[in-house]
Amino acid sequence: MAKLTKKQRQDIEALILEVFYTIDKSNTNTDHYKKLFAKMTDDQFYKFISAKFPYRFHEKPFVTEPSMHECRVALEKIGKEPLYCKVNLPYLYTNKDGVPVNTRETLVVWIPLKKVKQFLTKKNSMSIDISTRDMKTGLLTGVDKNGKTSDREMESLAVAGLDATINEFSKYRADSMNAKNELYNLININGTVTQKEVPVDIDDSLSKNLLNTYLIGSGFNSNLINQGYYLPYTIKNKQKKIERK
Numbered sequence: 581m582a583k584l585t586k587k588q589r590q591d592i593e594a595l596i597l598e599v600f601y602t603i604d605k606s607n608t609n610t611d612h613y614k615k616l617f618a619k620m621t622d623d624q625f626y627k628f629i630s631a632k633f634p635y636r637f638h639e640k641p642f643v644t645e646p647s648m649h650e651c652r653v654a655l656e657k658i659g660k661e662p663l664y665c666k667v668n669l670p671y672l673y674t675n676k677d678g679v680p681v682n683t684r685e686t687l688v689v690w691i692p693l694k695k696v697k698q699f700l701t702k703k704n705s706m707s708i709d710i711s712t713r714d715m716k717t718g719l720l721t722g723v724d725k726n727g728k729t730s731d732r733e734m735e736s737l738a739v740a741g742l743d744a745t746i747n748e749f750s751k752y753r754a755d756s757m758n759a760k761n762e763l764y765n766l767i768n769i770n771g772t773v774t775q776k777e778v779p780v781d782i783d784d785s786l787s788k789n790l791l792n793t794y795l796i797g798s799g800f801n802s803n804l805i806n807q808g809y810y811l812p813y814t815i816k817n818k819q820k821k822i823e824r825k
Contacts, residue, residue, distance in 0.1 A: 584622050592629065593617055595657070600637075602654040603646035609638050641716055661690050718755025718786030744775060752778070755786040783812035 584592075600609040613635075617625060628634050638644065646654075655663055665688055670680035712724040720726065729749050737746050752763050752775070759780045766773040783789065783805040792804045805812055 584626055589622060589625060596635070599654045599657050600635075602657065603637070603650045604644045606643050608640065608644050612638060641714060661688075663687060715786060716790055718757075718790075747775060751780050751785070756780050756784045757786065758784045781812075782807075 596613060597610050600613060601607065604610065620628065652663060655661075664685040666682040666685055667688065668680040668682045673681040707720055707724045707726045709724050710720060712720060712722040714721050719728075734746060734750070737749075752760055759778050762778050763773055766777060785805070788804045792802060792806065795802050795804075801809060807815060810818075
């Protein structure tokens with residue numbers, strides 16, 4: 581096993597901690613890796629950093645949420661891959677020498693492939709409880725996290741014309757929490773329920789509200805839950821004023 585000098589290890593640890601501090605000012609990740617590295621011998625440390633994906637960002641809603649600027653600064657500190665580069669577009673045009681046309685320098689996102697092991701531990705099972713949920717994204721987390729309905733599965737349902745099934749999977753069984761609670765309530769009372777009995781409000785979706793918040797923060801208006809240039813909150817307040825009058 582290759583040996584690291586004391587200075588090499590110090591430089592590597594300093595870079596790792598600096599990058600994590602850049603994207604996490606709460607020191608959650610920095611403190612974790614400080615304690616982890618302190619327990620390691622040089623051989624253990626070298627084996628750890630030589631693994632394919634040794635580092636994991638410990639995310640906690642409202643605490644460790646790096647901004648895009650912080651992510652960019654952190655990536656520039658690593659400097660392994662360029663953030664901005666020209667992208668070849670051979671499907672648009674290639675000259676006689678085989679050289680494709682390219683774009684101007686643009687932001688390129690490098691996405692590491694996840695380990696196949698997660699397909700056995702997470703994707704090959706079903707949730708028996710939905711109580712552990714991230715109330716920002718609407719996704720199940722922790723022990724309740726399991727496989728989700730994929731794009732291909734939704735496309736298959738659309739091709740088969742199963743619109744009601746798509747509606748059930750993407751709303752009542754997903755993150756339309758108000759409609760979900762009303763659905764469960766009617767099932768407890770009557771034993772059965774139909775989708776016609778439980779209409780879904782346009783803003784009754786955690787994921788849509790989160791995405792809409794990000795879009796508004798970026799200066800974009802959308803029709804995800806907005807109506808015209810009004811937020812659902814504004815429209816509901818207007819309706820209350822009209823009812824009072």
